[in-house]
Amino acid sequence: MDLTLRVWRQKDGQSTGTLETYQISGIIPDMSFLEMLDVTNERLIEEGKDPIAFDHDCREGICGACSLVINGRAHGGFSGTTTCQLHMRKFNDGDTITVEPWRATAFPVLKDLVVDRTSFDRIIQAGGFISANTGGAPDGNAVPIPKPDADAAMDAAACIGCGACAASCPNGSAMLFVAAKVSHLAHLPQGMPERGQRVLSMVAKMDEEGFGNCTNHAECEAMCPKDISISHIAKMNREFIRATVRGE
Amino acid sequence: MDTNGSLNGNVPAGPLAEKWDNHRFNMKLVNPANRRRYKIIVVGSGLAGGGAAATLGELGYNVDCFCYQDSPRRAHSIAAQGGINAAKNYQNDGDSTYRLFYDTIKGGDFRSRESNVYRLAQVSANIIDQCVAMGVPFAREYGGQLANRSFGGAQVSRTFYARGQTGQQLLLGVYAALSRQVAAGTVKMHSRTEMLEIVLVDGQAKGVITRNLVTGEIEKHAADVVIMATGGYGPVFYLSTNAMGNNVTASIRAYMKGAYFANPCYTQIHPTCIPVSGDHQSKLTLMSESLRNDGRIWVPTKEGDPRGPAEIPEDERDYYLERMYPSFGNLAPRDIASRAAKRACDEGRGVGDTGLGVYLDFTDAIKRLSLPVVQQRYGNLFDMYEKITGENAYEVPMRIYPAIHYTMGGLWVDYNLMSNIPGLFVLGESNFSDHGANRLGASALMQGLADGYFVAPYTVGNYLASQTPGDYSADSSEFTQAADDVKDRIKRVLSIDGKRTVTSFHRELGLICWDYCGMARTDQSLTKALDLIPALKEEFWENVSVPGGGDELNPELEKALRVADFLEFAELMCYDALVRKESCGGHFREEYQTQEGEALRDDEHFSHVSAWEAPRNGGRPVLHKENLEFEEVEFSVRSYK
Numbered sequence: 089m090d091l092t093l094r095v096w097r098q099k100d101g102q103s104t105g106t107l108e109t110y111q112i113s114g115i116i117p118d119m120s121f122l123e124m125l126d127v128t129n130e131r132l133i134e135e136g137k138d139p140i141a142f143d144h145d146c147r148e149g150i151c152g153a154c155s156l157v158i159n160g161r162a163h164g165g166f167s168g169t170t171t172c173q174l175h176m177r178k179f180n181d182g183d184t185i186t187v188e189p190w191r192a193t194a195f196p197v198l199k200d201l202v203v204d205r206t207s208f209d210r211i212i213q214a215g216g217f218i219s220a221n222t223g224g225a226p227d228g229n230a231v232p233i234p235k236p237d238a239d240a241a242m243d244a245a246a247c248i249g250c251g252a253c254a255a256s257c258p259n260g261s262a263m264l265f266v267a268a269k270v271s272h273l274a275h276l277p278q279g280m281p282e283r284g285q286r287v288l289s290m291v292a293k294m295d296e297e298g299f300g301n302c303t304n305h306a307e308c309e310a311m312c313p314k315d316i317s318i319s320h321i322a323k324m325n326r327e328f329i330r331a332t333v334r335g336e
Numbered sequence: 337m338d339t340n341g342s343l344n345g346n347v348p349a350g351p352l353a354e355k356w357d358n359h360r361f362n363m364k365l366v367n368p369a370n371r372r373r374y375k376i377i378v379v380g381s382g383l384a385g386g387g388a389a390a391t392l393g394e395l396g397y398n399v400d401c402f403c404y405q406d407s408p409r410r411a412h413s414i415a416a417q418g419g420i421n422a423a424k425n426y427q428n429d430g431d432s433t434y435r436l437f438y439d440t441i442k443g444g445d446f447r448s449r450e451s452n453v454y455r456l457a458q459v460s461a462n463i464i465d466q467c468v469a470m471g472v473p474f475a476r477e478y479g480g481q482l483a484n485r486s487f488g489g490a491q492v493s494r495t496f497y498a499r500g501q502t503g504q505q506l507l508l509g510v511y512a513a514l515s516r517q518v519a520a521g522t523v524k525m526h527s528r529t530e531m532l533e534i535v536l537v538d539g540q541a542k543g544v545i546t547r548n549l550v551t552g553e554i555e556k557h558a559a560d561v562v563i564m565a566t567g568g569y570g571p572v573f574y575l576s577t578n579a580m581g582n583n584v585t586a587s588i589r590a591y592m593k594g595a596y597f598a599n600p601c602y603t604q605i606h607p608t609c610i611p612v613s614g615d616h617q618s619k620l621t622l623m624s625e626s627l628r629n630d631g632r633i634w635v636p637t638k639e640g641d642p643r644g645p646a647e648i649p650e651d652e653r654d655y656y657l658e659r660m661y662p663s664f665g666n667l668a669p670r671d672i673a674s675r676a677a678k679r680a681c682d683e684g685r686g687v688g689d690t691g692l693g694v695y696l697d698f699t700d701a702i703k704r705l706s707l708p709v710v711q712q713r714y715g716n717l718f719d720m721y722e723k724i725t726g727e728n729a730y731e732v733p734m735r736i737y738p739a740i741h742y743t744m745g746g747l748w749v750d751y752n753l754m755s756n757i758p759g760l761f762v763l764g765e766s767n768f769s770d771h772g773a774n775r776l777g778a779s780a781l782m783q784g785l786a787d788g789y790f791v792a793p794y795t796v797g798n799y800l801a802s803q804t805p806g807d808y809s810a811d812s813s814e815f816t817q818a819a820d821d822v823k824d825r826i827k828r829v830l831s832i833d834g835k836r837t838v839t840s841f842h843r844e845l846g847l848i849c850w851d852y853c854g855m856a857r858t859d860q861s862l863t864k865a866l867d868l869i870p871a872l873k874e875e876f877w878e879n880v881s882v883p884g885g886g887d888e889l890n891p892e893l894e895k896a897l898r899v900a901d902f903l904e905f906a907e908l909m910c911y912d913a914l915v916r917k918e919s920c921g922g923h924f925r926e927e928y929q930t931q932e933g934e935a936l937r938d939d940e941h942f943s944h945v946s947a948w949e950a951p952r953n954g955g956r957p958v959l960h961k962e963n964l965e966f967e968e969v970e971f972s973v974r975s976y977k
Binding site: 120127130138139145150177205213214218229242279310312 | 387390391394405406407408409410412414415424426462464465466467468469470471473474475476477478479480481482496498501503504505508511512513515516518519525527550562577579581582613614616617618619621661719723724726789790793837839840881882883888889890891892920
């Protein structure tokens with residue numbers, strides 16, 4: 089396959105960036121999108137040019153490191169697929185492919201396609217946990233958890249924290265990410281003691297970090313590589329109202 | 337090569353089952369009010385490192401935790417799919433602490449330290465309880481009880497799981513606990529920061545030198561104790577199931593400063609990975625071993641059979657694992673299943689375009705269980721397979737082939753998980769202690785959390801109790817020297833300005849290791865590897881091309897420093913494999929096999945840990961042996977027939 093790549097290049101957080109065009113030939117349909125970028129980088133290095141920086145690690149769709157807005161859609165917009173799991177057989181010979189970093193106020197660009205997502209870490213630090221010190225936990229079967237609750241918690245917990253939701257949202261909202269964690273813990277009996285405080289703290293932190301609000305576009309759900317449902321946002325809103333009314 | 341001097345594992349006296357309890361009582365404690373005066377460095381934020389950092393933070397110590405990823409939530413523990421073992425006996429199928437201990441010792445081919453393994457089995461049950469308390473959504477039965485599945489190398493169901501994402505859920509539990517401590521101010525997290533050197537002061541580990549991967553700044557961090565939980569060295573083979581950033585740098589840097597590296601030749605090849613499709617390939621994807629619960633592995637009986645799988649009748653299929661190992665069948669341990677696949681392919685019976693693959697077939701499982709049940713159990717794995725190969729495995733059998741997955745070797749540690757360098761603790765995959773020559777499925781997550789949650793918090797405290805807090809300074813000459821060494825190394829690699837990319841060296845190194853020190857090794861192949869690796873290393877330092885500078889975000893520089901260390905390490909691994917003239921677990925020497933092609937151990941000469949000391953003035957590394965003494969179990973031939 090021969091492709092034209094238009095790639096966002098930006099030296100660092102202070103510089104302004106631009107879309108550069110590269111012609112790349114000999115791409116094999118079995119390559120993953122990141123392997124296509126590897127090949128491009130190998131050639132750029134051989135030509136004495138600066139390779140394209142991008143985040144990646146596990147390359148099996150679970151670590152959440154890879155990002156990339158491909159042709160305007162986060163992770164390329166293929167259902168249930170991260171960029172590292174996207175294969176070139178989804179493209180056609182002669183295609184022009186535009187590759188940009190995540191775009192959200194709370195994800196500043198560090199270089200090229202690499203952005204700073206530590207705002208997500210800070211939201212989790214605000215309350216995305218159950219306060220149970222190591223040691224002294226009761227037997228794992230002491231509190232039975234109905235299977236539907238365990239399954240619902242797992243559906244939410246599948247979030248990989250990649251940031252596609254915020255990058256796809258016209259408001260740059262992180263509601264799906266925050267809701268996934270709130271909903272995961274709110275479905276479990278172990279999450280009950282901190283239920284109210286958790287949602288209030290996490291939402292406050294989300295706002296403070298500069299993420300926007302939800303206006304029900306549902307782009308986040310459409311682009312989420314783990315198919316996290318926006319029903320979790322409804323759950324979070326209920327949790328938020330409940331905690332507010334109860335004055336927690 | 338020095339074969340004298342038996343290493344002492346500092347195993348406590350007393351009956352096996354009481355060692356840990358007695359030791360916990362005998363260890364010194366640090367008064368809660370004094371803990372904040374001690375500073376602890378933790379390198380790595382996976383199950384072992386993140387678990388230790390969080391737990392030590394909860395205890396009140398001052399912790400600095402480092403990871404190269406942009407967030408601790410991305411450590412590679414996250415990729416473990418199948419599950420975590422624990423001797424809970426919830427299934428009432430005869431499991432016990434002793435059985436998990438015995439299975440692990442036997443699975444490791446009698447090459448692990450008995451006392452460490454027993455402790456691992458003991459704390460396994462606490463791990464599940466702890467994870468449940470922290471909100472890990474393990475799979476449940478309709479009655480609300482925890483569900484279990486069985487795994488390779490065991491005849492009981494003791495594996496707990498969260499769909500096919502157990503590692504992710506356990507790591508997110510660790511990450512949550514760690515985040516809570518960051519908010520509490522006990523843990524300071526340094527992400528996108530890579531450890532490039534360890535600093536010793538008067539022979540004790542007192543800190544690390546790191547590089548900020550965004551700004552390139554070289555930083556000096558001093559502490560009372562250093563904990564490394566930096567994972568395995570699988571990517572020395574270039575293609576592996578590990579993450580792209582996983583590396584041996586922290587371990588090899590410690591080795592160069594005098595830490596012993598134990599059993600580097602014990603590498604695990606996982607039998608169920610998606611086969612290689614071409615030269616561009618950057619990594620191999622594992623299909624969880626849990627698939628072997630219901631999938632049947634086979635190849636055609638005829639060599640070079642050109643027919644598609646559906647056209648091959650039942651009597652022309654060889655379900656070789658079921659045939660050779662009737663009692664374990666498709667659930668034979670990883671090393672045995674991998675070698676059997678290699679043998680089938682070597683005989684010309686492999687499938688797929690490359691001939692390097694075997695079928696993993698779910699036709700019978702779908703008939704027996706129905707499609708929805710198979711979808712519910714393995715749906716995400718089938719989806720993943722389809723994404724990578726473009727094939728629907730509900731209709732066509734999967735093709736799988738072995739790939740490098742886990743490394744049992746690692747830095748030598750004693751019973752307290754402290755290396756031979758006082759003040760340097762090593763946890764999780766980066767130490768050597770619990771899995772012997774082969775790790776059983778669902779035991780890596782168990783070991784990571786055991787070390788991080790339940791062992792290190794006690795043993796590190798015991799060490800700190802003997803130290804004066806704050807007895808270090810990042811301004812001392814040792815730190816300045818170490819930081820200068822790192823800066824020189826970076827300057828040197830950037831100044832070569834050669835013709836070959838870093839990846840091309842890494843790929844070539846990987847191929848050497850896979851071809852000559854992979855699934856089957858010989859005296860000849862290893863000797864060849866030991867010729868090729870130094871030559872490649874020499875070429876690397878003359879001809880590598882690393883664009884960009886040191887004071888910016890520069891992924892090529894990061895890779896170059898890691899590959900330079902892999903080149904150092906590869907030689908050690910091959911040398912260990914050459915010297916260990918026996919076959920055991922993941923280390924298979926063709927010269928040492930039974931008539932049926934099974935691994936042939938030599939307990940008389942090799943029932944020891946090979947702990948290697950870096951050569952002082954060139955030449956070969958120096959061997960220190962720790963004799964493995966088994967008080968409870970008796971050596972037996974590891975049979976799964």
